[in-house]
Structures are given as C-alpha cells and as structure tokens.
Amino acid sequence: MRFAYLGSGSRGNAAVIQAGRTTVMLDCGFSAAEAGRRLERLRLEGTDVAALVVTHEHGDHISGVARFARRYGVPVWMTPGTARVAPDLDIPELNLFSCHEAFAIGDLRLAPAPVPHDAREPCQFVFSDGDRALGILTDLGHVSRHVAQAFASCDALVVECNHDPELLEQGPYPRSVKTRVGGDLGHLNNGQAAALVAELDASVLSHLVAVHVSETNNRAELARRALAAAAGAADTDIEVARQDEGLDWRSV
Numbered sequence: 001m002r003f004a005y006l007g008s009g010s011r012g013n014a015a016v017i018q019a020g021r022t023t024v025m026l027d028c029g030f031s032a033a034e035a036g037r038r039l040e041r042l043r044l045e046g047t048d049v050a051a052l053v054v055t056h057e058h059g060d061h062i063s064g065v066a067r068f069a070r071r072y073g074v075p076v077w078m079t080p081g082t083a084r085v086a087p088d089l090d091i092p093e094l095n096l097f098s099c100h101e102a103f104a105i106g107d108l109r110l111a112p113a114p115v116p117h118d119a120r121e122p123c124q125f126v127f128s129d130g131d132r133a134l135g136i137l138t139d140l141g142h143v144s145r146h147v148a149q150a151f152a153s154c155d156a157l158v159v160e161c162n163h164d165p166e167l168l169e170q171g172p173y174p175r176s177v178k179t180r181v182g183g184d185l186g187h188l189n190n191g192q193a194a195a196l197v198a199e200l201d202a203s204v205l206s207h208l209v210a211v212h213v214s215e216t217n218n219r220a221e222l223a224r225r226a227l228a229a230a231a232g233a234a235d236t237d238i239e240v241a242r243q244d245e246g247l248d249w250r251s252v
Helices: 032-041 065-072 080-085 145-150 165-170 175-182 190-199 220-231
Strands: 002-007 014-019 022-026 051-053 076-078 094-096 103-105 108-114 123-128 133-137 156-160 208-211 247-251
Touching: 002 032, 014 032, 014 133, 022 108, 032 065, 051 065, 065 076, 080 094, 108 145, 145 190, 156 190, 165 175, 190 220, 208 220
Parallel strands: 022 051, 051 076, 076 094, 133 156, 156 208
Antiparallel strands: 002 014, 002 247, 014 022, 103 108, 108 123, 123 133
C-alpha cells in the first residue's frame, strides 16, 4: 500500500491511496483540471481513480468532487449527513456509508471514524490492504477517546497540524474565526497532534506526516518539532504535505 498528497491546506485538500489494483482519492478541494494536473505529477490519470471518498462538506475538501467525478466517471462515497448538504450531487454514482462501519473498495478496506468538527457528519479514515494500516486524521477540533482508539494501531499516520495557538492568536483572522479554528469543533493545533502521537507506539510508524498546516497561523518547522518530540524522533524524520507541492508517493 502507498499514499500521496495532491496538496493539503486551506486552499484545497486531496490524497490518493493505492493498494493492489485499486486507487482511491480522498477528498478533492481542487478544480477537476487542477486535480488532473496534480495527479500527473504522481504518474496517474483521472481514469485511474476507482472511487472518490469524501470526509465532509467544507469547500477545501469537496469543491471539486462532483466535477472530477463527472469528468472521469468516478463513483463517490460519503456519509448521509454529508450528502444532505453537499453543494453538488450531479455525479455518476453516489454511495452512502455509515461512519461506524468499515467497508471495502476493491483491494482497500476503509474504516471510517466520526470526528468532532463543525460539519454535518464528518469522518476520517484508517485504510488497510489487509496487512498494513494507514491512518489519515484531519479536520477535528480535539482528539476524542474514540478517535484515539481508532487510530491506535496504524503503521503510518497522517495527522493535522493546523495551527500554532500563539500564531493563531496573534494572526489576522477575525475573533470569530480564531474562536472557531481553535475550538473543540475546529482544527487540531501542533500540541494536540503531538499529544495523540505520544499515546501511540511511534516506533512502528513507517511515516509520520503533518498535513493541513496553515500558511497563516503555523510554520512547517513548528509542526515538525512538535511531532518529532512526541515520537522521540528527529525533526527531519517528520514529513509535511504542502499546499502547492503536495507529497510524493510513500510506501507503508
């Protein structure tokens, strides 16, 4: 199994996960044309994508989903709550799933986990090929006990390091936005992500990747430092998925 990021941040998010003959895209916050260009960097085409799985309805995750699905004839998976508020459901095939039940897409098994975020029915995922497990955890305001348990046995972990609390407080956002981002239904800060990593056996992780790093309220080196300290690793061992560059293929 392997994974990569087309890009991650407030201007758009999309990842690809591949096992055997199956390639799944997780979210698409880019235009269909831009997503296609970014897939080419990963030596993929839109027609290689077997399914597009949506975590929640916020624009930086869903804005390109329907157009990408229509352009390439890709089926889409989302929770019933997300479907009720999705901006565009004109897609070739819509599949609904429960965020409390695992399901399979080709050679991949997906175990969704509900997360505390200000969306209708948001979830994040642990992907498995039957041998190794990859956890992708973003867009949540705090790590609930259920979330910690769901991601406890991963062989690789992608985790949100959205903001540094001090930089958020000093930054240009309106007070209402600062309250939302830093609240229990907002986004994880570096310390919260590090606290989760500290609960895990980080020695088994083949990759530890910071994602959704704010360009305004965080810095990559701060995210790396926090995760490295929690994992007992060097800063250089921590990877960061960038907004424009994404992250090239990593094998789990």
